[in-house]
Amino acid sequence: MDDCVSMSTPMATERLDADLQGTPTDQTTYRRMIGGLMYLTASRPDIAFATFVCARYQAHPTVKHLKEVKRIFRYLRQSYKMGLWYPKDSKFKLIAYSDADHAGCKDDCKSTSEGLQLLGENIVSWSSKKQDCTAMSTTEAKYVSLFACCAQVMWMRTKLLDYEYKYNKIPMY
Known part of the structure; x- marks a missing residue:
């Protein structure tokens, strides 16, 4: 990794697909690389999306998929000082954000x-x-995403109630 060229983004702008005609690569090595990246996503959410897109192709990885995984590692090489920072005296307000793309996966839409x-x-x-479902419109995809986000917020609200933090209004964007 010391001799590789660094990358400024973890993923190329083009979408990754199954690449059925591509040259197969070693499945075990690919899975180990994906496993290492998944471990890092706990402290590096900036690589999460790219890692999970590449993880979809663990059953039949090709050289194209391996190239994308290596791109994530090259991105990590130049951004090793980045991470999450949690200041101790921040306010305790619960806020949620939700979004979705429409038919983002090239394989099954x-x-x-x-x-x-x-x-x-x-x-x-x-x-x-x-x-899990195929959305017929952007609006439908966003409603499905909003439902999942709302379910997570409701679970968090219940858990925070155990610590006597009560939230009546939780903004969702």
């Missing part, structure tokens, strides 16, 4: 839901998941 929950200025929960 399913959308991807993204959600993020903040407690004050601190990120406490986030998700990026391919939706």
Whole structure:
């Protein structure tokens, strides 16, 4: 890794697909690389989306997929000083964000839901998941994503109630 060229972004702008005609690569090595990246996503959410997109192709990885995984490692090489910072005297306000793309996966035209929950200025929960259903419109994809985000917020609200933090109004964006 010392001799590789650094990257400024973890993923290329083009979407990754199954690449059925591509040259297969070693499945075990690919899975180990993905496992290492998944471990890092706990403290590096900036690589989460790219890692999870590459993780979809663990069953039949090709050289194209391996190239994208190596790109993430090259991005990490130049951004090793980045990470999350949690200041101790931040406010305790619960805020949620939700978004979705429409038909983002080239293989099956399913959308991807993204959600993020903040407690004050601190990120406490986030998700990026391919939706189970195929949305017929952007609005439908966003409603499915909003539902998943709302379910997470309701669970968090219940858990925070155990610590006697009561939230009547939780903004969702």
